[in-house]
Structures are given as C-alpha cells and as structure tokens.
Amino acid sequence: MIMMSATFNEEKQKKIIDELHLKEAEELAQVLAKKYQLPYIDLSKISINTDALRIVPEAEAREAKMAPFRFVGNNLQIAVLSPNNNKLKNILEDLKGKNCKFTLYLVSTTSLERAFERYTEISASRKTEAGLIEISEDIISDFLDKFKNLVQIRDGIKVEAEEAGKQGGISGILEIILSGALAINASDIHFEPQDEEVRLRYRLDGVLQDVVPFSHRLYKQLLSRVKLMSGLKLNIKQSAQDGRFSIKAGDLEIEIRTSVIPGAYGESIVLRVLNPKSIALSFEQLGVSDELFRIFDREIHKPNGLILLTGPTGSGKTTTLYAFLKRVNSPENKIITIEDPIEYHLKGISQTQVSKEKGYTFLSGLRSALRQDPDIIMVGEIRDTETAKIAINSALTGHLVFSTLHTNNSAGAIPRLIDLEINPKVMSSSLTLSIAQRLARKLCPYCKQADDPSSFERNLIEQVIVSIKKKKPEMELPKLEKVYRPTGCDKCNQTGYHGRQGLFEAVIMDEAVSEVAIKNPSEREIKVASISQGILDMRQDGIVKVLEGITSIEEIGRVVDLNEEII
Numbered sequence: 045m046i047m048m049s050a051t052f053n054e055e056k057q058k059k060i061i062d063e064l065h066l067k068e069a070e071e072l073a074q075v076l077a078k079k080y081q082l083p084y085i086d087l088s089k090i091s092i093n094t095d096a097l098r099i100v101p102e103a104e105a106r107e108a109k110m111a112p113f114r115f116v117g118n119n120l121q122i123a124v125l126s127p128n129n130n131k132l133k134n135i136l137e138d139l140k141g142k143n144c145k146f147t148l149y150l151v152s153t154t155s156l157e158r159a160f161e162r163y164t165e166i167s168a169s170r171k172t173e174a175g176l177i178e179i180s181e182d183i184i185s186d187f188l189d190k191f192k193n194l195v196q197i198r199d200g201i202k203v204e205a206e207e208a209g210k211q212g213g214i215s216g217i218l219e220i221i222l223s224g225a226l227a228i229n230a231s232d233i234h235f236e237p238q239d240e241e242v243r244l245r246y247r248l249d250g251v252l253q254d255v256v257p258f259s260h261r262l263y264k265q266l267l268s269r270v271k272l273m274s275g276l277k278l279n280i281k282q283s284a285q286d287g288r289f290s291i292k293a294g295d296l297e298i299e300i301r302t303s304v305i306p307g308a309y310g311e312s313i314v315l316r317v318l319n320p321k322s323i324a325l326s327f328e329q330l331g332v333s334d335e336l337f338r339i340f341d342r343e344i345h346k347p348n349g350l351i352l353l354t355g356p357t358g359s360g361k362t363t364t365l366y367a368f369l370k371r372v373n374s375p376e377n378k379i380i381t382i383e384d385p386i387e388y389h390l391k392g393i394s395q396t397q398v399s400k401e402k403g404y405t406f407l408s409g410l411r412s413a414l415r416q417d418p419d420i421i422m423v424g425e426i427r428d429t430e431t432a433k434i435a436i437n438s439a440l441t442g443h444l445v446f447s448t449l450h451t452n453n454s455a456g457a458i459p460r461l462i463d464l465e466i467n468p469k470v471m472s473s474s475l476t477l478s479i480a481q482r483l484a485r486k487l488c489p490y491c492k493q494a495d496d497p498s499s500f501e502r503n504l505i506e507q508v509i510v511s512i513k514k515k516k517p518e519m520e521l522p523k524l525e526k527v528y529r530p531t532g533c534d535k536c537n538q539t540g541y542h543g544r545q546g547l548f549e550a551v552i553m554d555e556a557v558s559e560v561a562i563k564n565p566s567e568r569e570i571k572v573a574s575i576s577q578g579i580l581d582m583r584q585d586g587i588v589k590v591l592e593g594i595t596s597i598e599e600i601g602r603v604v605d606l607n608e609e610i611i
Contacts, residue, residue: 069152077150080127087113087123087155091277092162096120099144100135102163108132111159112146120144120445123151123159163571194246194537195568197224197255201244205258217262218269222291224255225317226298228537231358233318237263237310239372248537249485249544250358260310270313274302282306288385296320320388323363327371330364331545333588336579339477339550344446346370347419349476350439352426353579354451360483360546362387362447365422367395368446372420382409382420398424407431423447432464439474453582454480454551455570458561472558479550482582484595485541492540492593494526501527501597504606508587511610515578522591529596545594546606549581569609583608 070086096115097105105111108131114121119140124132125455127148141148191197201224204217221244225233230246237243242263244255274287285303293437301316330511332340338598343351351368353361366388373379373392384406394416396409406423407430413421414434425448426432439445451460457478461471497505505524512519530540551557560573571581580588586600600606 045393045570046589066154069154073150073152073155075452076126080150082124082127082150084146084479085123085149085151087151087153087158090114091279092159094162094272097163098158102160104131105515106160107134109156110135111156113149113159116475117311120146121149122146123149123156125151125156126154152425191224191227193534194228194248194253194255195534197228199226201256201258205256205262210451214593220265221255221334222300222315225315226291226319229319229322230317231322233315235263235266235313235315237307237312239309242310244457248539249541250483251485251539253537263310267311267313270302270315274300274304276302276304277528281311291366299387301385311333318385318387323366323388325367326364327367330367330548332548333580333585336548336550339552339579340368340479341371343477343552344444346444346476348444350445350447350474351477352457352475352479352508353446353448354446354454354457354478354480355482356450358483359481360544362424363482364479364546365446365448366390369420369422372444377419378417379422380413380416380418380426382406382413383422383424394418407434410434410438414443418443420444420446425449425452426464429464432466434460434473436461436466436470439476440470454478454549455567455574456480457551458557458570459565459567462564468562468564472553472561475553477550477552479548480582481549482547483544484547484589484603485539486538486543486595487528487530487593487599488533488536488542488543490535491531492528493531495528495529495579497597505587505590505597507610508584512580512584515575515580515584521588524591527590527597528593529598541595541599545589547582547585547589547600549585550579552579566610568609575611 074084074534090113092113093115096112099112099115099120100110105346108129109125110129110132111123112120113123127150136146191200197220200220201217204220221233224230225246228246228248230248231250232247234245234247234252235242236245237260241257242260243257245252246255247253268278271285271287273289275289276285276287284303284305286304289300289302291298291300298320299318301318303314304311307313318551327341328337343349353364355361369379369381369390373390375392379393381393382398383395386395386397389395396404396413398404398406398409406425406427409424410421410431411434421438421443423431423435425444428437435445435447449457449460451457455478458471458475461475462468502524509521510525532538532540536542551570553561554577556573556576557570560569565573582604583600583606586604587597588593589595590597590600597606
C-alpha cells in the first residue's frame with residue numbers, strides 16, 4: 045500500500061476563505077436590499093466619485109454608516125448599510141433642506157469600507173462640483189493680469205509645480221494650466237508622456253507650442269485629477285477614454301473635452317477648450333472678400349437647398365456655420381441643429397447634441413428634426429450614405445440645410461456625394477453651394493517686417509496673379525513690391541503671429557457645374573466648369589492676403605498646397 049502525502053497551503057486556503065466571506069457578505073446585502081426594498085450595488089465594480097464624498101464629511105459618514113458615491117445633476121447616490129439609522133436620517137434631512145435629491149443603495153460592509161478609503165484622496169485636492177471647476181472672477185482677473193504671454197505662464201507653472209512637489213497638492217498647477225490656456229486663447233492642451241519627462245503643449249492659432257516639461261510623478265497626480273473631473277475610470281489604463289467637464293469663470297461656462305489614450309510611456313491627455321467667445325464671430329467678421337460675402341448672403345437666405353462646408357478638423361467650419369445661423373435667425377424661422385458637441389448656445393435656436401450612449405446620432409437626429417416642422421436644419425457632419433440622402437431630400441422638400449463634409453476643397457464635395465450614392469441629377473437640384481475653408485495665422489502687427497520676396501516667391505506670386513486675372517480681369521491687386529515676415533515679440537508669444545483669418549473658396553451649383561456633375565466628374569472637371577463664376581480658390585485668396593500684408597507666404601504654404609496645378 046502506497047501512502048500519499050498532502051501539503052497544506054495556508055495562504056491559498058486563507059484566500060479561498062476570504063473570497064467566500066466576501067461572497068457571503070454581498071449575498072447578505074442583496075437579501076437585506078430586498079427586505080428594505082432598496083436597490084443593491086457592489087461598489088467594487090464601479091468608480092466612486094470623490095466630489096460626491098465631499099458632500100458629507102468623513103466623520104459623519106462613518107458614524108452614520110453611509111457614503112455618497114456618485115453625484116449626477118442634483119441627484120446624490122448614497123450607499124448605506126441600513127436605512128434604519130438615526131444619524132443617517134439626520135444627514136438625509138439636512139440634504140433635503142439644501143434641495144438635494146438622493147437615492148439610497150444598500151451595500152455590504154466591504155463596499156462601504158472601499159468608499160471610506162477614497163476619502164483619503166479628498167485632502168489632496170480642492171473641491172469641485174461634479175464635472176465643474178469653479179475658477180472665481182478674481183482668480184481669472186489675477187491670471188489675466190499676471191500672465192500676458194507664454195513665457196509668464198511657463199514661469200507660473202514651474203513655481204506651482206515646485207509647490208506641488210513639496211505639499212502634494214496638484215489643484216493649483218491644473219488651475220494655472222487651464223487659466224493660462226484661457227488667457228492666451230489656446231484651443232487645445234496636450235499632455236504627452238515621454239521617456240524621462242512629460243511634455244506640456246498649447247495649440248495657439250492652430251500650431252502647437254511647448255509650454256513646460258514636468259516629472260512623471262507629478263503627471264500621475266494630474267492624470268488622476270483630470271480623469272476624476274472628466275468622469276473617466278481611474279483603473280482603466282490600456283484603453284482610450286473620452287469625457288468632458290466645464291470651467292466656470294464668472295458668468296462664462298467653458299466646456300473642456302477630454303481624450304485619454306494609452307502610450308509607450310503612460311497615458312496621453314488632450315483637453316480641447318471650447319470657449320464660446322472664440323467662436324462667437326458674426327457673419328461680417330469671417331474675413332470673406334466682399335464679392336464672396338454677397339454670394340454667401342444670397343445663398344443662405346434662400347428658402348431651401350443644401351449648403352456644405354468642407355475642410356479638415358480645426359479649419360473653422362463650426363464657427364462659419366454658427367455665423368450663418370446667426371445671420372438667418374429670426375422669429376419667422378424654426379431652426380434646429382444636431383451637433384457634436386454644442387459649442388456655442390444660440391438664442392432662439394433649438395440645439396440638440398449627439399449622444400452615442402442614448403443612440404442619438406446625426407442620422408436619427410436629422411430624422412427626428414424633420415418631424416419638428418423646421419425651416420432650417422444644421423447637421424454637424426454628413427458621415428454616411430443615409431444621412432447624406434436624408435439631407436439631400438430635405439433640401440428638395442422645402443428646407444434649408446447646412447452641414448459639413450470632409451473633402452480637401454469645394455469642388456471635391458460633388459464627387460464625395462456621388463461616392464455616398466447620391467443620384468447626381470437629384471444632387472444638382474438640391475446642392476446650392478459648396479464652400480471650403482482653412483484658417484491662416486495673421487502676422488503680428490507689432491513685429492511683422494517687410495522684406496524682398498525671393499525669386500521663388502516672386503515667380504509663384506506672379507503665376508497666381510495671372511490666374512486671378514483670368515477669373516477676375518477687373519480685380520485690382522496690390523503691387524508686388526514687398527512681402528511681410530514674422531519676427532516675434534512679447535505680444536505674440538514670440539511666434540510672429542496673432543489671431544487667424546479664414547481662406548475661402550466656393551462652387552455654386554449653376555448650369556455649367558450641373559451639366560458636369562451628372563457625368564461622375566473629377567475635382568479638376570468641377571474646377572474647370574466653375575471658372576466662369578469668378579470665385580478665387582483658397583490659394584488665390586491666400587496670395588491676395590499676402591499682398592495685403594495680412595499674412596506670410598510661409599503661413600499660406602502651411603495650410604494650402606502652393607504647388608498645386610494652376611487652373
């Protein structure tokens with residue numbers, strides 16, 4: 045008979061027992077939840093919002109055996125061990141007195157302990173309302189006075205980073221980064237982890253500028269803080285996440301869209317600053333030439349038709365669309381928008397926002413909007429065949445439709461719609477105007493310098509002038525004597541540029557273009573057919589602005605192809 049010896053693994057046995065206890069605790073909580081007729085929740089499977097925890101002090105929460113774990117709108121979600129607790133009842137009465145709604149959830153002791161552990165995170169950060177950072181008018185005014193340029197912002201962040209290193213708090217440095225972006229009108233904030241340090245950059249006038257590097261240790265705290273404010277999960281580090289929060293600066297509420305993606309040296313963050321002031325341009329402020337302005341004004345006041353704006357992300361399409369909507373907004377018109385997201389609130393217009401979670405897409409939004417008896421519809425983007433077909437049909441049935449399409453130029457909109465299975469004959473009857481635009485930086489008026497054009501520049505400008513004269517023989521152009529170049533000063537953050545202006549081109553769906561459109565044309569064929577319209581293309585518009593001293597030839601070359609075939 046062979047004797048088998050068994051070894052006893054005490055650690056493994058303890059783990060099994062602990063797991064059984066945890067399971068029993070959760071099962072008991074579920075039984076009690078049914079008894080008290082409360083919903084059950086396991087806090088180990090969800091993220092606990094520290095902003096919710098702040099509403100009830102830790103000492104009071106422990107005494108009442110409860111913990112707020114989520115705050116949505118004005119509704120506070122609270123975890124409790126038992127609803128029959130006098131301390132708990134006092135806290136709930138106090139919340140009612142503050143007009144705070146709440147929902148109770150029954151949890152296990154383990155879940156509640158997990159919530160209590162999160163109270164330690166509160167001491168290292170300042171209070172924020174759920175998804176909202178309040179920066180007082182005094183702080184904003186202080187930053188605007190203190191930080192006039194990028195150099196001063198860099199110094200401020202360095203000082204605050206040193207303080208954060210000593211004291212462990214990171215709210216101050218994040219406040220400076222956000223306020224600095226507002227102070228110099230940055231459109232995006234980029235946190236980019238690298239091998240030895242983390243790079244911080246602002247996008248100013250469409251171009252990224254280095255701000256300051258800081259340590260990975262500090263960045264980990266910033267990353268957690270940004271995730272908490274944006275409603276993202278702290279424990280997910282290998283998948284992309286998107287969220288948003290708002291900055292309240294006085295009466296102005298600025299939305300921040302957060303994107304987090306994993307990388308080789310840690311998660312990278314991009315914060316997009318949606319400042320209503322930066323896109324609140326009027327129709328007259330777009331920088332459109334007088335003749336093109338008249339064409340735009342005529343087309344957007346037609347009772348029906350489809351007007352498309354084309355261009356890459358960041359080319360100013362949304363700003364132009366808003367300017368159009370403000371121009372046609374009147375008590376007689378019913379205007380509905382489907383946007384992603386709503387970047388600027390317009391009075392008198394019904395604005396809706398795309399939501400993937402709720403199944404509200406551009407397509408479903410457009411279908412729903414048509415049931416609301418609108419006169420004018422704005423669809424943020426045409427992405428697929430179904431949306432394109434409904435937009436085209438809407439334009440045919442008495443609606444004026446504004447939308448955007450991703451093509452390189454205005455002529456490209458027609459082949460793109462054909463690719464989306466739009467009948468060319470139907471399109472010719474519905475599409476009234478296709479517009480393309482780019483944003484070019486304007487030279488800083490304080491430091492720009494006149495210079496002689498190089499032989500290459502002179503040759504290029506002369507060729508473009510000849511092509512302009514073919515389209516518009518009567519057009520008077522400034523003489524080619526000098527060109528202006530960027531230099532850099534304190535007023536423009538040493539970039540040589542300050543602000544941006546649109547470069548525009550357009551194709552009107554006239555008889556000549558319609559005849560070509562039904563033959564499945566190329567972009568070039570559309571361009572040739574539209575020459576008689578006398579509208580400058582973006583390169584020609586850019587060269588005119590170079591001759592006027594508004595921008596530089598280098599900047600025009602950055603946003604449009606200067607070597608493209610001249611038609």
